[in-house]
Amino acid sequence: xxxxxxxxxxxxxxxxxxxxxxxxxxxxxxxxxxxxxxxxxxxxxxxxxxxxxxxxxxxxxxxxxxxxxxxxxxxxxxxxxxxxxxxxxxxxxxxxxxxxxxxxxxxxxxxxxxxxxxxxxxxxxxxxxxxxxxxxxxxxxxxxxxxxxxxxxxxxxxxxxxxxxxxxxxxxxxxxxxxxxxxx
Amino acid sequence: xxxxxxxxxxxxxxxxxxxxxxxxxxxxxxxxxxxxxxxxxxxxxxxxxxxxxxxxxxxxxxxxxxxxxxxxxxxxxxxxxxxxxxxxxxxxxxxxxxxxxxxxxxxxxxxxxxxxxxxxxxxxxxxxxxxxxxxxxxxxxxxxxxxxxxxxxxxxxxxxxxxxxxxxxxxxxxxxxxxxxxxxxxxxxxxxxxxxxxxxxxxxxxxxxxxxxxxxxxxxxxxxxxxxxxxxxxxxxxxxxxxxxxxxxxxxxxxxxxxxxxxxxxxxxxxxxxxxxxxxxxxxxxxxxxxxxxxxxxxxxxxxxxxxxxxxxxxxxxxxxxxxxxxxxxxxxxxxxxxxxxxxxxxxxxxxxxxxxxxxxxxxxxxxxxxxxxxxxxxxxxxxxxxxxxxxxxxxxxxxxxxxxxxxxxxxxxxxxxxxxxxxxxxxxxxxxxxxxxxxxxxxxxxxxxxxxxxxxxxxxxxxxxxxxxxxxxxxxxxxxxxxxxxxxxxxxxxxxxxxxxxxxxxxxxxxxxxxxxxxxxxxxxxxxxxxxxxxxxxxxxxxxxxxxxxxxxxxxxxxxxxxxxxxxx
Numbered sequence: 225x226x227x228x229x230x231x232x233x234x235x236x237x238x239x240x241x242x243x244x245x246x247x248x249x250x251x252x253x254x255x256x257x258x259x260x261x262x263x264x265x266x267x268x269x270x271x272x273x274x275x276x277x278x279x280x281x282x283x284x285x286x287x288x289x290x291x292x293x294x295x296x297x298x299x300x301x302x303x304x305x306x307x308x309x310x311x312x313x314x315x316x317x318x319x320x321x322x323x324x325x326x327x328x329x330x331x332x333x334x335x336x337x338x339x340x341x342x343x344x345x346x347x348x349x350x351x352x353x354x355x356x357x358x359x360x361x362x363x364x365x366x367x368x369x370x371x372x373x374x375x376x377x378x379x380x381x382x383x384x385x386x387x388x389x390x391x392x393x394x395x396x397x398x399x400x401x402x403x404x405x406x407x408x
Numbered sequence: 409x410x411x412x413x414x415x416x417x418x419x420x421x422x423x424x425x426x427x428x429x430x431x432x433x434x435x436x437x438x439x440x441x442x443x444x445x446x447x448x449x450x451x452x453x454x455x456x457x458x459x460x461x462x463x464x465x466x467x468x469x470x471x472x473x474x475x476x477x478x479x480x481x482x483x484x485x486x487x488x489x490x491x492x493x494x495x496x497x498x499x500x501x502x503x504x505x506x507x508x509x510x511x512x513x514x515x516x517x518x519x520x521x522x523x524x525x526x527x528x529x530x531x532x533x534x535x536x537x538x539x540x541x542x543x544x545x546x547x548x549x550x551x552x553x554x555x556x557x558x559x560x561x562x563x564x565x566x567x568x569x570x571x572x573x574x575x576x577x578x579x580x581x582x583x584x585x586x587x588x589x590x591x592x593x594x595x596x597x598x599x600x601x602x603x604x605x606x607x608x609x610x611x612x613x614x615x616x617x618x619x620x621x622x623x624x625x626x627x628x629x630x631x632x633x634x635x636x637x638x639x640x641x642x643x644x645x646x647x648x649x650x651x652x653x654x655x656x657x658x659x660x661x662x663x664x665x666x667x668x669x670x671x672x673x674x675x676x677x678x679x680x681x682x683x684x685x686x687x688x689x690x691x692x693x694x695x696x697x698x699x700x701x702x703x704x705x706x707x708x709x710x711x712x713x714x715x716x717x718x719x720x721x722x723x724x725x726x727x728x729x730x731x732x733x734x735x736x737x738x739x740x741x742x743x744x745x746x747x748x749x750x751x752x753x754x755x756x757x758x759x760x761x762x763x764x765x766x767x768x769x770x771x772x773x774x775x776x777x778x779x780x781x782x783x784x785x786x787x788x789x790x791x792x793x794x795x796x797x798x799x800x801x802x803x804x805x806x807x808x809x810x811x812x813x814x815x816x817x818x819x820x821x822x823x824x825x826x827x828x829x830x831x832x833x834x835x836x837x838x839x840x841x842x843x844x845x846x847x848x849x850x851x852x853x854x855x856x857x858x859x860x861x862x863x864x865x866x867x868x869x870x871x872x873x874x875x876x877x878x879x880x881x882x883x884x885x886x887x888x889x890x891x892x893x894x895x896x897x898x899x900x901x902x903x904x905x906x907x908x909x910x911x912x913x914x915x916x917x918x919x920x921x922x923x924x925x926x927x928x929x930x931x932x933x934x935x936x937x938x939x940x941x942x943x944x945x946x947x948x949x950x951x952x953x954x955x956x957x958x959x960x961x962x963x964x965x966x967x968x969x970x971x972x973x974x975x976x977x978x
Binding site: 379393394 | 476
């Protein structure tokens, strides 16, 4: 047994990282819960529309498809002061009210240009609540998007196990990585 | 019935008991079992088996419930441990929460603890520098604390012994003030760090900037492979526990090694109440333990006892071990037990930017960084404060993302960060002077959840520390300026003692039993079969990260203890 362990270690050591040996991946996956919403279904759907305007689907998935609205609710519920839940709920209500007032339509049924225009209004609002709502949602949308599986794997190419540190490498002109979407 | 009682005693009798399974307790377990002693290791927390009990070690960011953030409730309930840089969603399970083990702060002290098998060896920053003779000479030369009973020559072979087994990366720099060790290949510099090192070498005779020495396997040797450990994979998420065993911990290294001897009994959930002293025999005979699950008090017996409970808890155990012979704590005839506590001053830092080497960047990650050994008052006293400070240093190429607006433009910006200049950073690691006024004691009334007296902290900075902060800021400002770094910002975080997690002393070594607790073999002067080889035993702190010295002191004391047992002196 010990010899086997040693040989596995040796394989990792000599060959660089090929794949994790069995003994290195036998951790316990239990206890990783799925996301959680506190908003009512209609507000949840509205938040999904809002984050999608902030980071829309292009040739790669946008914030809605990546579940960023669920992430935001999880963070707001668990990690922020209770007042943040109120800000989020109130802000969404204001967005919907503004859509009704401006276009006599629900936010979800606006076209892309109208949605953008409306969120621009909210972001530039002199009303502190609306402005605060937008900057909070935008900040968390960026965070949720950048830490999503899709983005870390396909856009920013995060290396979980780099296996190396090179201190002085030439800066190379960055290829556009956003076209790499085989894993979509 | 008589036979029954004898059998019960036999079943709970070992050759040696080790209190604590952290970085020094693990070494005691390894050395004692290898030398054939049936050894009981008592750990107050739960078991943590290498790899299988590292629940977050393979989690990607998106697989964590809050992607690394801690819930508000946990932060609010833990104002103390919440200050620790390493306490986050992926590591919180390895830290003691504030409510689990309350203590009294006569003066603010952030006490950071890890109660599980492996202790804080899972969580440490892994920097491992040897002390030099200049460090051991400190108290005697500068007239504070008491003279160390050992010098570099006493501990050097034991540094080698533990370094080879643990696996230490480093460069042989040939410095008198920071002796070389048994090094695996060093980590790489980046361009700006190398440049800074060269600039400092050109400008100063006495301020070398070297690559850090750290407990990471950069090139596994047979001894590491025999432990089932592999090369460090540069993930730089060490506090989650390393599935490769790439860095040294009790869990990856010493404890499994001890278990292989067949001589180890590891008992988690065992909160040590006190050490049993037998007045007739004139020595310690065992340990009283409260089972954390059943709350039952159990006794275990052994010929020798190693106390490696972590510095302040070692003080607590000895202070709570009272008897007719030792009413003020085990071995405490001198009255110095709990006193002369010291720590490392991490208050100050400096950051800046450098606009050179814009055609270069870094690739991968490095769980280590450059180090500036102490250059103040090393060979002689030359400033208006005693002792000095070492410093960490690092440079990083910054990445910038334009986060203006929203929509497709924002999405494109996020996918295309631009490289900024280099950021440069340093932080101080200052020696503090042990003083009788910096102490821990038992509270007379307050008890912890196990009914054990709470520990009171009365530990603070002094004028010497303030002067050292100022000098660090001035000197680093001068050095960074000389290197052409810009936008320099010095800081004094005014953080509390304790958050450096380098608390030491209270059970100091010394030559004179009247002024110290331990002799040169880490034995209690007045109770020779009890050894203390963790941070509690430190007479002074110097500036090195302390764990390597605890490991070496432990291996040295274990060797001595077994020889004395064979001579029937113990």
